[in-house]
Amino acid sequence: MLELLAFATLGVGMGVFTGLIPGVHVNNLTPMLVGLAAGSVLAPMNAIALIVAMMLTHTFIDYIPSTFLGVPEEDTALTVLPAHRMVLEGEGYEAVRLTALGSLGALMLSAALVGPLLLVIGPAYESINPHMHWLLLGIIAAMIVLERKPKAMLWAVAIFLLSGFLGVLALDTNLGVGDGMLMPLLGGLFGMSVLLVSMKGQGSLPKQHITEKPVEIRSSVKSVCTGTSAGMLTGIIPGVGPAQGTVLTQVATRSGGTRDFLVGVSGVNTAKALLSFVALYAIGRPRSGAAVAVGEIIDVGANELLLLIGIALFAGGLATIIHLRLGKLAAKHIQRLPYRAMCVVVMVSIVGISFHYAGLVGLLVLATATAIGLLPAAVGVKRTHCMGVIMLPCILYFAGLKGGLLSALGL
Amino acid sequence: VSEKSMTKLSLLCSLTGIAALYVGAIQARPSLTPIARINEDYVGLNAVISGQVIDLHEHPDGHLFLKLKDESGGVISVPVFARTRSELGEHIELLDNVQVLGQVELYNGELELVPDRAADIQVVHTPHLELSVIDEGCLGELVKTQGVIVERNIVGSGSLLLTLRENGAQLSVFAPASVVRGDGFPELHVGYTLRVSGLLQEYDEHLELKLGDPAHLGVIEGS
Numbered sequence: 046m047l048e049l050l051a052f053a054t055l056g057v058g059m060g061v062f063t064g065l066i067p068g069v070h071v072n073n074l075t076p077m078l079v080g081l082a083a084g085s086v087l088a089p090m091n092a093i094a095l096i097v098a099m100m101l102t103h104t105f106i107d108y109i110p111s112t113f114l115g116v117p118e119e120d121t122a123l124t125v126l127p128a129h130r131m132v133l134e135g136e137g138y139e140a141v142r143l144t145a146l147g148s149l150g151a152l153m154l155s156a157a158l159v160g161p162l163l164l165v166i167g168p169a170y171e172s173i174n175p176h177m178h179w180l181l182l183g184i185i186a187a188m189i190v191l192e193r194k195p196k197a198m199l200w201a202v203a204i205f206l207l208s209g210f211l212g213v214l215a216l217d218t219n220l221g222v223g224d225g226m227l228m229p230l231l232g233g234l235f236g237m238s239v240l241l242v243s244m245k246g247q248g249s250l251p252k253q254h255i256t257e258k259p260v261e262i263r264s265s266v267k268s269v270c271t272g273t274s275a276g277m278l279t280g281i282i283p284g285v286g287p288a289q290g291t292v293l294t295q296v297a298t299r300s301g302g303t304r305d306f307l308v309g310v311s312g313v314n315t316a317k318a319l320l321s322f323v324a325l326y327a328i329g330r331p332r333s334g335a336a337v338a339v340g341e342i343i344d345v346g347a348n349e350l351l352l353l354i355g356i357a358l359f360a361g362g363l364a365t366i367i368h369l370r371l372g373k374l375a376a377k378h379i380q381r382l383p384y385r386a387m388c389v390v391v392m393v394s395i396v397g398i399s400f401h402y403a404g405l406v407g408l409l410v411l412a413t414a415t416a417i418g419l420l421p422a423a424v425g426v427k428r429t430h431c432m433g434v435i436m437l438p439c440i441l442y443f444a445g446l447k448g449g450l451l452s453a454l455g456l
Numbered sequence: 457v458s459e460k461s462m463t464k465l466s467l468l469c470s471l472t473g474i475a476a477l478y479v480g481a482i483q484a485r486p487s488l489t490p491i492a493r494i495n496e497d498y499v500g501l502n503a504v505i506s507g508q509v510i511d512l513h514e515h516p517d518g519h520l521f522l523k524l525k526d527e528s529g530g531v532i533s534v535p536v537f538a539r540t541r542s543e544l545g546e547h548i549e550l551l552d553n554v555q556v557l558g559q560v561e562l563y564n565g566e567l568e569l570v571p572d573r574a575a576d577i578q579v580v581h582t583p584h585l586e587l588s589v590i591d592e593g594c595l596g597e598l599v600k601t602q603g604v605i606v607e608r609n610i611v612g613s614g615s616l617l618l619t620l621r622e623n624g625a626q627l628s629v630f631a632p633a634s635v636v637r638g639d640g641f642p643e644l645h646v647g648y649t650l651r652v653s654g655l656l657q658e659y660d661e662h663l664e665l666k667l668g669d670p671a672h673l674g675v676i677e678g679s
Contacts, residue, residue, distance in 0.1 A: 207470050214474065218481035219502050341564070406480060413473025419466040423459050445539070448573035456481050 049094045053356050056095040057363045060102025065110060065371070071096075071103050072334035082342045089342045090352070096342075097322070097353050098360035100335035101152070104314045105364040106371070108144040113137055113375050114391045127303045129239065135251040137379065141372030143304055144311035145365050146260050150269035151276055151312030152361040155319050156354050162277065162320075166327040173278075178443035181436055188429055197426050204430040207417050208234060209437025215410050216438055217447060218456050221403050229399035229407040233414025234431040236395050240388045241415070242422050250384045253376035268305040272312020279313065280320025280333075319357050326350045486557065492530030494567060498560040505532065505569060506555040508582075509548060510598065514671035516639040518542070524554060533568040534558070536577065543574035550653035550672050551600045553580040584651060587625035590663065599665060600653040601627065602676065605646050620650060628664040629654070631673070641670040649677040 063071050075096055082092035112128040131140040155162075173180065189201045215226040321333035326345045331337040343349055399407040414434070421428045441447040489503045507524035510531065514520055518538030525531045534556050536544070548554065555578040558571040571577050584602045585594075603620030611617050614633035619626055629652050635641065644650070653672045654665045667673055 207474065211470075211474055211477070214477045214481050219484035219486055220477060220481050221500075225500075406477075409473060409476060409480075413470055413477065416466045416469030416473060419462065420470070423463040423466055442572075445543075445573060448576060452575065454478075456485065 048088075049090060049352075049356070050359065052091040052094040053098040053359055054363065056098025056356075057102045057360050057367070059095070060099040060360070060364065061106050061367055061371075063099065064103045064106025070334075071100050074099065075334055075338040079338050079341050092342055093339055093349075093353065094356050096335050096338050097356045100318050100333070101315065101357050101360040102364040102367075104318045105145065105148045105311075105361070105368045108148075108311060109141065109368070109371055109375055112140050112144070112372075113379050114387070127306055129243070131303065131307075132250060132253070132379070133243065135254045137250075137253045138255050138372055138376035140307055141368065141376070142256075142260050143265075143307040145368050145372070146262070146265055147269060147272055147308035147311030148315040148368075149361055149365045150262075150265070150308070151273040151316040152319060152357065154269060154273045154312075155276065155316040156358055158273070158277075159323055159350075159354060162323060163327050166324065170324075170328050178440045181440050181443070185433075185436060185440075188427070192426055197424070200420070200424045201426050201430045204417065204420050204426065205433035205437070207420075207433075208414075208431045209433035211410070211413055211417065212434035212438045213441070213447075213450070217451060220406050221410075225402040226407065226410060228395075228402045229411035230414050230434050232395040232399055233411045233416075234418040234434060235428065237392055237411065237415040238418025238422070239428075240392055241419065244385055244388045250380045250382070250387075252380045255373060255376055265305065265308045268308035269312050272309035273316045275309070276313040276316025277320050280317040280324055315361070319354070322353045322357075323350065488555075490528035490530060491524065491526045491532050492528035494530065494532060494560060494569075496562065496567070499562050499567070500560065502557065502559050503569060504555065504557045506553065507532075509550050509552050509554055511668070512548065512550050512671050513669050514640055520548065520671070522548065522554065524556070533563075533566060535568060535570055537570075540571060540574050540577070544577055544579075545574070546579050547674065548579055549581065549600065549651070549674070551582050551598055553582060554578065555580075587620065587622040587627050590625075590627060590656065592658075592663070594656045595658060595663070597656055598653065599656045600651070601665065602649065602651045603627065605644060605648050605650060608644060608646050616644070618644065618650070620652070628659075628662060629667065630659070630664050631667045635667050635670055635672075638670040642673070642675050644675070645678075647678075648675055650674070651676050 059074060060071070063074065078087065078092050078096055081087040082089050087095075108128065113132055128137075128140040128144070131137060185205065189198050189205070192198045192201045212230065215221055215230055220226070318333060318335070321331065321336040322339060322345070325331050325336045325340050326347070326349075331340045339345065339353070345353070396408065396411065399411045403410065418428070418431060421430065438447065441450055486502045486504050489498075489505055491505050491507055494503060494505070505524060505526065507526035509522050510525045511523035512520065518541060520536040520541050522534040522536065523531055524534055534554070536548070556569055556571050557576040558569040561568055561570050582600065584600045587601055587603050590599060590601060601620070601622075603622035603626075605618050606621045606626070607617075607619035609617045612633065614636055616631040616636050618629040618631070620629055629650075631641075651674045652665060652667060654667045657664055657666050
């Protein structure tokens with residue numbers, strides 16, 4: 046048992062590393078751990094403890110670079126704007142506290158709900174899956190209608206389609222390999238474009254207000270529940286990633302403002318991470334890179350699932366403390382750094398990471414995505430419509446139209 | 457820069473970028489790839505392969521798992537999922553030639569090519585061998601043939617031994633108990649016309665076709 050906890054702690058350390066470094070994901074390290082377990086270098090359960098703790102910790106810590114530097118990953122793409130806006134208002138540490146509350150709350154709630162969930166997960170999976178494209182279309186329709194003015198709605202449709210077609214070209218043709226194109230796509234739509242706009246007239250970041258006042262939990266209960274529900278959906282249904290879950294949360298918590306949104310959306314990510322292991326047990330299908338790795342090492346039965354949840358809760362507790370400490374440290378020192386120079390460094394790193402993962406084509410994708418990402422601010426609509434980049438390919442897939450569209454376009 | 461100019465500039469750059477990527481994607485369309493050349497570097501890429509079905513297994517949920525081999529000597533798994541299979545509307549048999557466009561994926565350490573839709577699969581059915589031309593020269597090879605059941609015996613612990621006849625020639629077909637108990641194994645009676653595929657082996661100095669899966673057998677006509 047002590048050995049397991051030691052490996053879980055090591056996993057937390059590795060999760061801090063992958064979470065803090067933009068562009069490094071848990072999935073970059075799991076193949077190595079699976080290899081060590083297969084070669085009997087690492088006992089299977091120790092490898093599992095490492096992977097689960099790393100995955101869970103990553104979902105907490107990756108909000109620090111996205112909050113303070115504005116660098117998005119697939120999981121955090123839509124939180125960049127509200128969290129980064131709080132940094133520009135001197136409330137960066139508060140944003141970190143809210144994401145800690147959302148992640149920990151969703152982890153505890155989803156762990157508590159695993160029992161009842163096991164009863165409904167199978168039938169729910171069977172009934173939702175054939176209608177997934179309708180569900181996604183409904184979310185998009187809601188997003189567009191919420192723009193209210195006809196001209197804004199037309200722009201929203203145009204931005205959704207432009208992003209969506211870019212996503213189809215980058216993700217579903219032979220231009221790129223696997224998920225390598227995600228970085229230039231999301232880096233352009235949600236990173237470069239945000240930084241370019243926020244650099245205008247911003248000399249340095251304001252002094253960050255460090256508050257020790259306890260976070261108001263009661264008012265955030267609804268957001269934690271929303272985030273957990275969206276996380277459950279994304280953890281079980283294939284092709285619905287944290288980004289779509291985030292859109293669901295955004296629609297659900299729309300009236301609650303930035304604070305509720307951050308609590309809800311950070312919960313999506315963490316609940317999805319835990320639920321992907323539950324899906325592995327309940328429907329035998331892994332729903333995350335880490336769950337694939339776990340499934341390759343052991344057959345997940347009821348006992349193993351209980352152990353996985355225990356490790357996740359242990360890692361979540363540790364990750365919350367580290368997340369708050371690191372967030373406070375970043376908030377204290379961030380204003381000493383020259384904001385424009387920092388933005389340039391972040392943009393250069395996005396260019397570098399995009400080139401590393403997707404080569405020269407990745408840079409063309411990044412430039413195109415940046416140009417599309419500048420449109421919402423220029424025409425005054427929400428950046429959420431840029432999520433068409435992932436949602437349109439998903440809708441086409443679930444509707445069985447992707448192949449037909451690619452053939453019709455001669456691709 | 458005014459917001460109007462910014463909008464125009466962003467829109468122009470977006471459309472130019474998308475047009476350039478579209479041209480690039482057309483250039484990067486996959487052509488026929490020898491199966492032996494497909495390795496882990498191909499994971500995530502689309503590829504087109506053409507090969508003969510050397511193994512075929514049907515999952516109870518309706519998925520069809522094929523193994524294709526081409527002239528390069530390479531073998532790759534091709535899962536045809538139930539939805540794609542129902543759209544295909546065509547029966548795939550052992551030894552058929554199949555061309556598949558799909559994405560190369562790694563599943564449980566094994567490379568596979570996953571077609572997204574029925575139109576990505578083209579099947580060229582190979583004709584069956586007449587019973588009269590099946591001889592010792594075919595031993596150890598996969599054989600597809602057709603005939604009428606003239607004898608049906610249950611042997612051992614539930615295995616089935618059939619005798620097929622066509623134009624005066626006969627051949628024994630052995631279905632092990634594990635295959636007979638498998639999902640989708642049809643009711644068989646004397647007088648039914650069957651198409652069967654399997655490995656030709658020698659048993660008790662007689663030639664015998666051994667079935668490996670319920671999907672290797674199809675009832676052409678009941679009596």
